[in-house]
Structures are given as structure tokens and as C-alpha cells.
Amino acid sequence: MTRVAVLGAKGRMGSEAVRALEAADGLEVVAQIDVGDDLDLIAAAGAEVALDLTQPDVALDHVLWCIEHGVHVVVGTSGFDDTRVATVGGRLGASPEVEVLVVPNFSVGAVLMMRFAAVAAPFFESVEVIEMHHPDKVDAPSGTATRTAEMIAEARRAAGSPELPDATTTDPGGARGGVVAGIPVHAVRARGFVASQEVLLGGVGESLTVRHDSHDRASFMPGVVAAVRAVGARPGVTVGLESVLGV
Structure with a gap:
């Protein structure tokens, strides 16, 4: 079982993602993080993958925390631009085993x-x-x-x-x-x-x-599940779901 933490778990996308991940074979949601929660809950739960569905102004900090703690990240936060991607790429140099998969659209x-x-x-x-x-x-x-x-x-x-x-x-x-x-x-x-x-x-x-x-947001869930299952296979930073789908 892959242990997953969902950040933004109480939002529209987050709550839908929690249900989809819990229903998927081989995945277990071990932490549901939302506004005001301590990120240390991710490590305490032993999460191997974090799915970030929060806001652009906090998502980068979440990703950098996960890299520092050796947790793979799937970023589904809209507005995660090239500057943020470059920052992530630079930080991954110190954690070459971690992958950050940035997904502009899960559909x-x-x-x-x-x-x-x-x-x-x-x-x-x-x-x-x-x-x-x-x-x-x-x-x-x-x-x-x-x-x-x-x-x-x-x-x-x-x-x-x-x-x-x-x-x-x-x-x-x-x-x-x-x-x-x-x-x-x-x-x-x-x-x-x-x-x-x-x-x-x-x-x-x-x-x-x-x-x-x-x-309906249900249309994004197959992509969410596929991304969470695939992250970690290509350490570094990857943008887009294309490589996961083989497109």
C-alpha cells in the first residue's frame, strides 16, 4: 500500500480526491491536511506521497517541506507557474530521490x-x-x-x-x-x-x-489516482500528466 497525505482535503477537489484515493487499490489516505493543520502530521502518518490541492500562495512552501522530508509530491494546485517549478527543481538537487509531479489538469x-x-x-x-x-x-x-x-x-x-x-x-x-x-x-x-x-x-x-x-470534478479523479500511483518513478520535477499516460 502506498501511504498518501492529501493537502487541502476539505476543499472541493480535495474531498473528492480523498474519496477516490480511498476507493483505489493499493493506495491508503493516512493524513488529511487542511488550513491550520501542522505539516508534521504528514511525517507522523508515514506518508510516502503528498497530493497538494491547496492555493498557489502556500503550495510552494508545502512542496519544499515535503522535499526536505523525503516525500514525493503531486501538485494539483492551479497557478503553479514556471518560477515555482524552477524553485522546486533547484531544491531537488539536494534530494535526488524525490519526485515532484506538477499537473496543470488531471482530466x-x-x-x-x-x-x-x-x-x-x-x-x-x-x-x-x-x-x-x-x-x-x-x-x-x-x-x-x-x-x-x-x-x-x-x-x-x-x-x-x-x-x-x-x-x-x-x-x-x-x-x-x-x-x-x-x-x-x-x-x-x-x-x-x-x-x-x-x-x-x-x-x-x-x-x-x-x-x-x-x-463534474469526478472527471479529474482517474488522473489523480494515476498521478499518485506514478509519482516517484522519475525523480526530479515533471510537468504534466502526459508522461504518466504515455501521451
């Missing part, structure tokens, strides 16, 4: 959507990302949208694609949205959404839309 469908978009991006002149989440989400753009834009940008660089065409010269209201790695990204926050994203690709005379919708 298998979302992982495939990101991969399909990256494959298609060099074949189209234009590409933009639109992400749609519930209004209780604190970060924008989402970690999934950021990761998608980075994957698209890398695919276009590798293919020698030109810059995206855009004749906009005035945008006082920010209608064109934000830019991540040179890719326009738009964030929608509206009640009724859980997590949706579409990538719009356009060329002369045609367009392609790649879209994924999560209607």
Missing part, C-alpha cells in the same frame, strides 16, 4: 485536448485559447490554459512557424485578452462552468476548434 480528456492542439498549431496561421471556469476560481488564466499556450508556442517554434497575425493597434479595454508565450489567452468566469477550454485554430478558408469540457 485525461484535457491532456489529450492540449496534445491535439499542439500537434495542430503549426498547420494553422492563427491560434487562440479560451478557458471557461466557475467564478470562485482565484487565478487567471488557468494552469491548463497556460500549459496549453506553452505547448502550442513550443510546437510552432520547432516548426519554424511565423508570428500570429494581428492588426490590433488599440485595445483600451483589454478585449484581446492576455498573452502567454506569444499566444492569446482569454479567461471566462461564469457560474455553471466547472472547467472548459477550447483552442481556436484558423487558416485561409478554414478553422478548427479543439474543445474539452469537465462537467
Whole structure:
């Protein structure tokens, strides 16, 4: 049995993850950590893996604590950006046996959507990302949208694609949205959404839309279980669920 600690265990994702992990073969939730709890409970419970589903402002401290104590970490906290990943990578040098797996999105469908978009991006002149989440989400753009834009940008660089065409010269209201790695990204926050994203690709005379919708947080649980089972196999820092799924 792999002994697992869940951080953010009382949140929407955390409580769902606890139920999924407890129902999974070979996994045992030995600690449920939430606001105000001492991280020493992780070590006291003998946890081998920590699943962090907290907030960006505290997640990095949690990860660094786990590295120091030899605990593998799966980070499912949205907004765990490149700066935080670099900090983790630097700290892992002193703990080469520990793996930190950063997962922008646990949905298998979302992982495939990101991969399909990256494959298609060099074949189209234009590409933009639109992400749609519930209004209780604190970060924008989402970690999934950021990761998608980075994957698209890398695919276009590798293919020698030109810059995206855009004749906009005035945008006082920010209608064109934000830019991540040179890719326009738009964030929608509206009640009724859980997590949706579409990538719009356009060329002369045609367009392609790649879209994924999560209607319930249950859609993330197979990915959560797969990540917790797999973490530790590749010491160091890994970003994305792709390597776990073999995509």
C-alpha cells in the first residue's frame, strides 16, 4: 500500500480526491491536511506521497517541506507557474530521490485536448485559447490554459512557424485578452462552468476548434489516482500528466 497525505482535503477537489484515493487499490489516505493543520502530521502518518490541492500562495512552501522530508509530491494546485517549478527543481538537487509531479489538469480528456492542439498549431496561421471556469476560481488564466499556450508556442517554434497575425493597434479595454508565450489567452468566469477550454485554430478558408469540457470534478479523479500511483518513478520535477499516460 502506498501511504498518501492529501493537502487541502476539505476543499472541493480535495474531498473528492480523498474519496477516490480511498476507493483505489493499493493506495491508503493516512493524513488529511487542511488550513491550520501542522505539516508534521504528514511525517507522523508515514506518508510516502503528498497530493497538494491547496492555493498557489502556500503550495510552494508545502512542496519544499515535503522535499526536505523525503516525500514525493503531486501538485494539483492551479497557478503553479514556471518560477515555482524552477524553485522546486533547484531544491531537488539536494534530494535526488524525490519526485515532484506538477499537473496543470488531471482530466485525461484535457491532456489529450492540449496534445491535439499542439500537434495542430503549426498547420494553422492563427491560434487562440479560451478557458471557461466557475467564478470562485482565484487565478487567471488557468494552469491548463497556460500549459496549453506553452505547448502550442513550443510546437510552432520547432516548426519554424511565423508570428500570429494581428492588426490590433488599440485595445483600451483589454478585449484581446492576455498573452502567454506569444499566444492569446482569454479567461471566462461564469457560474455553471466547472472547467472548459477550447483552442481556436484558423487558416485561409478554414478553422478548427479543439474543445474539452469537465462537467463534474469526478472527471479529474482517474488522473489523480494515476498521478499518485506514478509519482516517484522519475525523480526530479515533471510537468504534466502526459508522461504518466504515455501521451
